[in-house]
Amino acid sequence: MLGLLAAPLAARATILTFDESRNGNAVEPTGSGSQLGSDYGDNVTAASMAVLGGVYTYGEAGEGFTPDVSVDIRSSLDSTTDPGVRLWQRGYGDLVNVVFSEGPGTAGAPLLFVRLTAAPGFVVDLHDFDLAHSSPVATTIAGVSVLDGETTLFSAANVLVAGSTSTPGRTTFSFPMPLSAVELLVRIDVSNLSPGAQDNIGLDNLRFGQTPPGVVPEPGTALLIFLGLAGLAARRLGDVSGP
The missing domain is CATH 1.20.5 (Single alpha-helices involved in coiled-coils or other helix-helix interfaces)
Incomplete structure (x- = not known):
């Protein structure tokens, strides 16, 4: 009789590796200063996904993917035509291919946002992500937080971000019990840095998942x-x- 009790479906997770950029309608390998496609990370169903103009690739740690989650990455200096973020190949700690906030000229933007939104009936789960500084030495940023609407699920101030001579060359935020909500907002605050240094903090390997609706x-x-x-x-x- 206990067999009648439906087991919950397994949660799934996708890793954003930022290995491809978008150049107009073409998808290309990430180059330093290249554009992040607005559709990157949306509704991922496989490690390689054919999209308009090419193929996006993603990491996965054994949980499966996230066909019911969409991703929006932008900075506080975005516009209707530009999300205010760029990609870079190397030089941010030991990370390869990162996204960073972009501002006017050679400056950055004070805030970098990653918004994860689950489809109706689903919940998005944040597992972990990496930050690194584009310098040999570490630097301190104002803070990192994860929000569920007006509710703060995680917050850290005066965060030390690793540089290339750090061991390891990245600062990892890991949540063994994932942070979960219908919509999550990751907020990277570099407003304490000078405008010319605000693009020196890169994000990579963001692992997020989805939990399906409960079986009623x-x-x-x-x-x-x-x-x-x-x-x-x-x-x-x-x-x-x-x-």
């Missing part, structure tokens, strides 16, 4: 489950009480 039994199935559990309890009582 139909009324008839629920009754069978109740009767099955009641029968099991009666048998156990009989075993304890004896003849």
Whole structure:
């Protein structure tokens, strides 16, 4: 009878590796200063996904992918035509291919945002991500936070971000119990740095997942489950009480 109880479906997760950029309608290997495609990270179903103009690739750690989550990455200096972020190949700690906030000229932007949105009925789960500084030495940024609407799920101030001579050459934020909501906002605050240094913090390897809606039994199935559990309890009582 216990077999009637539906097991929850396994959660899934995708890793954004930022290995491809978008140049107009073409998808190209990430180059330093290249554009992040607005569709990168959306509704991922495989390690390689054919999209308009080419193929996007993603990492995965054994959980499967995230077909019911969309991703939006932009800076606080975005516009209707430019998300205000760029990609870079190397030079940010030991990371390869990162996204960073972009501002006017050679400056950056004070805030970098990653918004993860689950489809109706699903929940998005944040597992971990890496930050690194584009310098041999580490630097301190104002803070890192993860929000569920107006609710702060995680917050850290005065965060030391590793440089290339650090060991390891990255600062990892890991959540063994994933941060979960219908929509999550990751907020990287580099406003304490000078404008010319705000693009020196790169993000990579953002691993997020989705949890499917719970299995709600139909009324008839629920009754069978109740009767099955009641029968099991009666048998156990009989075993304890004896003849």
